[in-house]
Amino acid sequence: MSVVVVGAGIAGLTAAAELAGRGVDVQVLEARDRVGGRTRGIEIAPGGWADAGAAYLGERHTALLELMARHDLKTVPTVMEGDSRFDVRGAASAQSVPGRFPPLSGVALGELFDLLDEVTRSVRVDAPWLGPDAARLDSLTAAEWADTNLRHPDSRLFFPLFLGEMMAAAPADVSVLHMAFYLRSGGGLRYLNAFAGGAQEWRIDGGAHRLSEALAAGLGDRVRLSEPVTAVEQDDTGATVRSASGTTRADAVIIALPPVLADRIDFTPELPARRSGERTGPGCAVKVHLIHPSPLWREQGLSGWSVSADGPLLSTVDDSPADGSAGVLTGFVTGEEARRFAALSADEQRATAIAQAGRLFPDLPEPIGFHVTDWVNDPYSRGCYAALFGPGDWLALGPGLTRPHGRVHWAGTETSTEFFGLMEGAIRSGRRAAAEAAARP
Amino acid sequence: MSRDDMVEIFRRVLETDSVSVDSDFFASGGDSLLGTRVLSAVARAEGVELSFEDLIEAPTPAALADRVASVTR
Numbered sequence: 001m002s003v004v005v006v007g008a009g010i011a012g013l014t015a016a017a018e019l020a021g022r023g024v025d026v027q028v029l030e031a032r033d034r035v036g037g038r039t040r041g042i043e044i045a046p047g048g049w050a051d052a053g054a055a056y057l058g059e060r061h062t063a064l065l066e067l068m069a070r071h072d073l074k075t076v077p078t079v080m081e082g083d084s085r086f087d088v089r090g091a092a093s094a095q096s097v098p099g100r101f102p103p104l105s106g107v108a109l110g111e112l113f114d115l116l117d118e119v120t121r122s123v124r125v126d127a128p129w130l131g132p133d134a135a136r137l138d139s140l141t142a143a144e145w146a147d148t149n150l151r152h153p154d155s156r157l158f159f160p161l162f163l164g165e166m167m168a169a170a171p172a173d174v175s176v177l178h179m180a181f182y183l184r185s186g187g188g189l190r191y192l193n194a195f196a197g198g199a200q201e202w203r204i205d206g207g208a209h210r211l212s213e214a215l216a217a218g219l220g221d222r223v224r225l226s227e228p229v230t231a232v233e234q235d236d237t238g239a240t241v242r243s244a245s246g247t248t249r250a251d252a253v254i255i256a257l258p259p260v261l262a263d264r265i266d267f268t269p270e271l272p273a274r275r276s277g278e279r280t281g282p283g284c285a286v287k288v289h290l291i292h293p294s295p296l297w298r299e300q301g302l303s304g305w306s307v308s309a310d311g312p313l314l315s316t317v318d319d320s321p322a323d324g325s326a327g328v329l330t331g332f333v334t335g336e337e338a339r340r341f342a343a344l345s346a347d348e349q350r351a352t353a354i355a356q357a358g359r360l361f362p363d364l365p366e367p368i369g370f371h372v373t374d375w376v377n378d379p380y381s382r383g384c385y386a387a388l389f390g391p392g393d394w395l396a397l398g399p400g401l402t403r404p405h406g407r408v409h410w411a412g413t414e415t416s417t418e419f420f421g422l423m424e425g426a427i428r429s430g431r432r433a434a435a436e437a438a439a440r441p
Numbered sequence: 442m443s444r445d446d447m448v449e450i451f452r453r454v455l456e457t458d459s460v461s462v463d464s465d466f467f468a469s470g471g472d473s474l475l476g477t478r479v480l481s482a483v484a485r486a487e488g489v490e491l492s493f494e495d496l497i498e499a500p501t502p503a504a505l506a507d508r509v510a511s512v513t514r
Contacts (some may be wrong), residue, residue, distance in 0.1 A: 013483075101473040106493040110481025113474055193474050 003437050004029060004241045006229045006265075009037020010423055011411040012256030013223075014067070014217035014430030015437075022220060027250070028219060031228035031380045035216040038384045039423070041369055043205035049198030049207035052287055052364045053384055054423050055319065055330075056200040060187055061424035063431065064211075068204065071214035075202035076322040078195050082298060085306035085316075085360050088157065090289050094360050098193075102307055104219040108152035111206075112159060113148050117189055119180045126417050128181040129398030136394045141173035144302075157309055164314055164334030165190055167421060168285035168385045173335070178389035184419040190423055192428035199410045199422070205322060210421065229382075231266040232408060239407045252437040256411035256430065259397070260382045267408070275398050275410075279390025282376050282383020283421070284338035288313060288353050291369030292327035295320045297361055306360045311337030312349075313356050329357065329367075342376045353440055386421030387414050402432065407432045407440070442487050442509050447502035450482045462503040466496060479505070489513055 001024045005012045008030035019026045034040070040052040056078065057064050068075070086102045087094040098372035103108050124131035130137070142163060150156045163169050167182045174182075186192040192199050204210060216223045224245075231242040234254055243249045247277055255262050259275040260282070295318055304318030320328045331353060333341045339347060349372050357364070375384030389397065402415050411433035416425035444462045451460045454475050466476065476496045483505075484490055489512050491505075499505045 048507070101493045103489070106477045106480040106489050106496070107484045110477035110479070113478050113483050117478075190474050194472055197470070197472070222492070289486060355443065 001025065001252075001438070001440075002007075002027075002250040003009070003252045003254060004239070004248050005254045005256055006241065007031075007037065007256035007412070008035040008212065008216060008223055008225075009256060009412070010039065010212055010215075010424060010434075011413060011426040011430040012037075012243070012254065013212050013219070014221055014427045015254050015256060015411050017215050018431055018434035019438060020222065024438060026219070026222055026224040027248055029227040029229050029241065029248065030223065030225050031385065033225050035223060035225070036209045036212035037426075038375065038381050039208040039212060040373070042289065042373070044289060044328060044369055044371070045321075045326035048321040049209075050289050050319055050321070050322065050328045050330070050371070051203065051208050052207050052289070052371070053375065055203050056186075057204070058191070058194075058197075058199040058201040059422065060191065060199070061422070063427040067427060070345045071211065073210055073214065074205040075330035076205045077202055078200055079318055080195050080303045080305055082301045082303040084303055085332060085381070086270035087306070087308040087360060090309065091104060094308075096302070100305060102158070104154040104158060105152060106329065109153040109158055112150060112155040112162075113117070113189055116183065119145075119176060120183045120189060123177065123184055125181065125184045128177055130389070131177075135395060136176060137177035137180060138175050138177045139391055141169070141172050141391055142169070143177055144175050145176045145179075147169055161192075161277045161307060161309070161314055164284075164337070165332065167388070168283040168334045168383075168387050170284060170335035173281050173284070173388045173390060174303070175389060175391045175394065177394050181394070181417075182420055183416055185425070186422060187419075201245040202321065211423075212301045213226065229265055233268040234406045234408070251406045252409060252440055254409045254411050254433045254437055256433070258382055258412060259387050259414050261414075262410070263269070266403065269406070271405055273396070275397065275400075276387065276398055277390065277393045280393050281388040281390060283388055284335050285340045285375050285384045286312075286341050287373045288331040289319075289369070289371040289373075289377070290329040290331065290351075290354070290357055290367040291371070292329070292364065292367055294324065295327035296364055297327070300363050301434045302361065308356070308360065311356075312341040312353055313360070316357070316360065329361075331357070338376050340411070342374045346372070385387065404436060409436045442483070442506055444503050445508040446486070447506040447509075449461055450486075451502050454478045454482065460502065463501050466500045483509060487513060
């Protein structure tokens with residue numbers, strides 16, 4: 001039995017490692033010159049790493065925790081002690097507030113979360129396209145939903161910030177069904193939003209990319225880098241995968257790519273339906289890292305957490321390495337702001353981000369290091385955290401999400417209805433696809 | 442709003458029956474997001490707009506019900 005896995009992100013590498021463990025002859029073809037997909041480490045100080053992509057996990061991410069334990073990777077708690085900084089009242093008037101709650105109407109935000117909770121519970125999480133109200137929720141954008149349902153200016157202000165943080169989407173990008181599904185799939189509003197006791201409880205010590213590197217190390221030369229795949233041809237006896245250096249023959253193929261990239265492969269015979277729709281968009285996240293010699297803000301009684309109504313840095317969080325080798329403030333640029341920021345020159349990006357950080361944290365010196373990671377325009381990810389399903393997408397794409405196409409099986413976090421968009425979803429999808437491929441007659 | 446009414450709100454928001462009049466919201470699994478849902482429930486029931494600071498200062502059903510009473514009296 002032989003299998004070609006396309007894509008050496010967490011999903012593809014998980015699938016490949018599972019298959020190799022069962023004695024299957026496996027090859028992984030990766031377009032980039034690195035493994036890890038939407039996880040990537042940047043060395044921000046000698047031996048100190050920051051996550052340029054996916055970073056966080058919590059205790060419900062059982063498959064990830066198990067895989068980490070197997071590869072001797074440790075968790076680091078996210079630190080959130082001290083006051084937050086909020087700039088949500090206009091006129092760049094940042095203020096310090098104890099805890100994580102923004103200086104907005106608690107009742108208005110409560111009403112927003114009540115409404116979100118209600119719609120989130122109404123979706124069928126294992127098959128969102130089949131829920132009782134699926135057709136209606138699939139036809140509306142989250143922006144239209146907000147326009148109809150949110151009355152208070154504070155909830156209207158906060159909703160796009162919340163959606164940006166939760167799923168790297170602008171409200172106009174996603175259907176209500178996708179928003180509700182995503183929040184439910186990730187464990188519900190509270191779990192997905194929380195640091196302590198939630199989906200952001202920990203990071204992976206040394207960086208999330210280490211998981212993929214550990215998986216790839218176990219596979220050795222079965223992982224082939226700089227091999228973008230262009231075509232998959234099936235016949236009666238197997239499949240031929242065309243990539244940069246030539247062709248690879250196998251009994252089965254696992255495509256572990258985001259849906260928009262899967263659609264760029266030429267399949268023979270053709271796919272019965274596309275993997276993405278007209279409205280399927282890239283997750284809109286740009287990550288900015290501001291590097292300091294140490295987490296200086298902690299000495300000022302600040303947690304590093306901030307939320308701003310205006311960009312580019314809609315929120316910041318303390319992502320300093322546990323070993324104290326540096327202070328890292330991660331800025332999240334999401335939704336509309338991500339598109340706008342990504343279109344700026346490197347100099348403009350640096351100037352605007354550092355100016356905003358200076359307003360948010362006026363007692364901090366200029367950072368000693370500055371990094372921008374643009375996932376929106378990354379040709380081999382096409383967005384991060386995950387693909388955004390727009391109006392019509394779930395009803396059209398849902399039924400085929402995991403349905404094999406002959407010898408072709410599907411993996412990737414977008415094929416997991418559990419923890420969709422997260423590292424946990426990627427691992428679960430890789431395991432499922434590996435089991436499917438291994439069970440072929 | 443009675444203290445028992447407030448216990449019911451806490452139970453519904455925290456999704457647990459193990460809430461008594463003296464249970465601390467934040468020690469019972471509550472966080473800021475869930476806290477806002479207590480505030481919206483109180484607003485619906487009593488027409489009273491409490492702030493998030495009210496919940497921090499009066500984090501038990503007993504104390505929060507007293508605070509509502511002091512506002513509506």
